[in-house]
Amino acid sequence: MMPSPTRNPVTASEPDPSRRNNLALLTSLVHHNGVLSRAQLTKRTGLNRSTVGALIGQLVNLEVVYETAPSGEAQVGRPSPIVHPRPSIAALAVNPEIDAVTIGLVGLGGKVQKKIRFDTERIPTAKEAVNIAAAVIAGMRSELDASYRVMGVGIAVPGLVNRDDGVVRHAPHLGWRDEPVARMLGEATGYPCHAANDASLGAEGELLFGAGAGQKNLIFLNGGASGIGGGIIADGELLRGTSGYAGELGHTFVRSSGKPCHCGATGCLETEVSQSPLFELAGIGGGDAGQLEQALRANSSEAVAAEVARQLEYLGIALRNAVNTFNPEAIVLDGFLGVLHALSPGTLDNSLRSQALDGPAGQVKIYRAALGSDLMMIGAAELAFAQFLADPAGAFPSPTS
Amino acid sequence: MMPSPTRNPVTASEPDPSRRNNLALLTSLVHHNGVLSRAQLTKRTGLNRSTVGALIGQLVNLEVVYETAPSGEAQVGRPSPIVHPRPSIAALAVNPEIDAVTIGLVGLGGKVQKKIRFDTERIPTAKEAVNIAAAVIAGMRSELDASYRVMGVGIAVPGLVNRDDGVVRHAPHLGWRDEPVARMLGEATGYPCHAANDASLGAEGELLFGAGAGQKNLIFLNGGASGIGGGIIADGELLRGTSGYAGELGHTFVRSSGKPCHCGATGCLETEVSQSPLFELAGIGGGDAGQLEQALRANSSEAVAAEVARQLEYLGIALRNAVNTFNPEAIVLDGFLGVLHALSPGTLDNSLRSQALDGPAGQVKIYRAALGSDLMMIGAAELAFAQFLADPAGAFPSPTS
């Protein structure tokens, strides 16, 4: 019986370790939950009514949030005003892929205000990707300066990224090695820039705004053209490891004498489970997960069914390992992994029930990702918001007071 | 660049989330590091001299710590008094195994004051184990009441244990299922009791007092008669998962068409890597890890070398997965896994270098566990200390003030 997070602190001291500054706590709540009444905030934080009132007043002054008249919900007692995040507090998101660089603008509250996909002829180098992003941002600059307060830029990269210094250690599908993309884009734009692994950011995005909302332990797996990426949320926090490389579930061992993987090992999940044979069997050259699903559903051949079953078997092995290791409440699948699961619902659940340990397997649920193509924008923006959310008052010179 | 833990807090509020109550922080530091000067505590906590002084005074009053004259170390400046944990603040530890129940008494500071191994004729049932522990504790009772303040009992069980309610969900080697051991022992002894997985507690023990001291991310693997257990420390905290089942690395998939495991799956690490064939090849019937190592070193047969190599290969696959997933700084091996590693040093390192991803693999070091047979006592005691360490002042009626 571990001491559970105190909902109603009795002692005067700080009983909840995960609580940063309370101003930051309120900002995060409003950002991640969108719309909350003051009364709800009081309950959620465990703080006193008067304290919440004072803090909200401060956030209103800082122009981080604004209040509106109580909603018409019929309830006994004095109605509580609604607190909204100001979307003019924003972050930029950049996501380089093998065939495009996407740049987005995300407001506080997690809504994508703008998204520009820049298709590239060939796989972009780090320098090219930075140049594209910088140019697009430069184009938006006057609008940004006029209508937004931009807290920074987050870059979601498919590869190993050292989160502390923003250096891409190795992005195999992009062919990048030891590229200091955060510094490069920082110098090009003047904004504070941070970089991280795309799937890790996806995990955070789905945790905060998508299918994993409210969960404390979840595993996120994304399947795309750049292989399989993973992100792990443990006890409400993204697992980062020593350098931020944690979560590479795409290289889980799933098959003896499997094919060699670019990582140097054999039998990795990523080599056994990939989207290209699915696209081939579906008879389409390429496209997104939605198009793949449609094409596969239209095709009732034996070959498709066999390939789907084969891939699900290996995916099941990887998930079994993950479940035994993490004991999560939820697994969230994105990209073609979400398609595989949707095509044969119940298959993965069954293999977990039969193969994973009783305790952990009995609690886990498998979901499909909810945020679709906005996910990377939201996740990357979260990276840029992080510093602001940790200290909303210190991030910029107070405008009014 | 994530905001790193502030060493020198500027704002008046609580900037470091991992800092519980500062009184608790000091108590933990003294408990885990044994002997620290007041000046060192000031540096470690980032608190003001005056604050540390006041807090230590309170802890002295509470009889949690005591101070002694400064050590004779030649240093410029006024010498700083040494702060010691009082070993009379203690916790009981219980560790049921297939052939014995071990009961221990551990003082604040982590020293095992007493250890009693009660050998059993056959595998104990939960009720028998509780009865044995309760009887041994009853025998110690008068001494405990006279000379110690016992904060509770921690039970380390080889199996899936729900840490929240202290119920053993399934301990396959003991044959226990859904046994509320914490409640049972609590009723039998009157002490607050908690239970958890043995390897998880081992991980915490090695983290705090052993080979992993000072690390933030480590993987602990213990090999014993009851198979392979694992515990994972991520960002300084034990990974628990939804119900505390996390860390079951013994059931990592390492071989296609491997033997069936009692867990329902096939190809688990635990079925491919086990100590019984090693004992057979070594020509001894049983014993502890030290005896096994001695016997294996004395035997230079091909068969031994082959079996060691085979087991290390599978262990390497499991570690490769774990390294890719967690990006730890350290792997700590205990029991016969430690022996395997010691017999063929470098083998595991090599397989990680070649098979795991460049980034994570470059940083990890493999150690052998340092605490030996005291580990389970220390780990289980930590479980009992947890509540006290979280609130040293609230745990008992203040004796003096």
Added chain:
DNA sequence: GTAATATGTTGGATAGCAAAACAAACTCCA
């Protein structure tokens, strides 16, 4: 319309900490 209920608002009290000034105890060096 009155009672009950929930919430915002205000003023005072408190706890925990930092900062500053001072005192103490040591090393270093002439």
Added chain:
DNA sequence: TGGAGTTTGTTTTGCTATCCAACATATTAC
């Protein structure tokens, strides 16, 4: 041997975030 320099303990003072209690306000229930 004694003063200079350095580090740390101690005391006092003040600040800040919070809680608490009392009161004000806005709604539903009857």
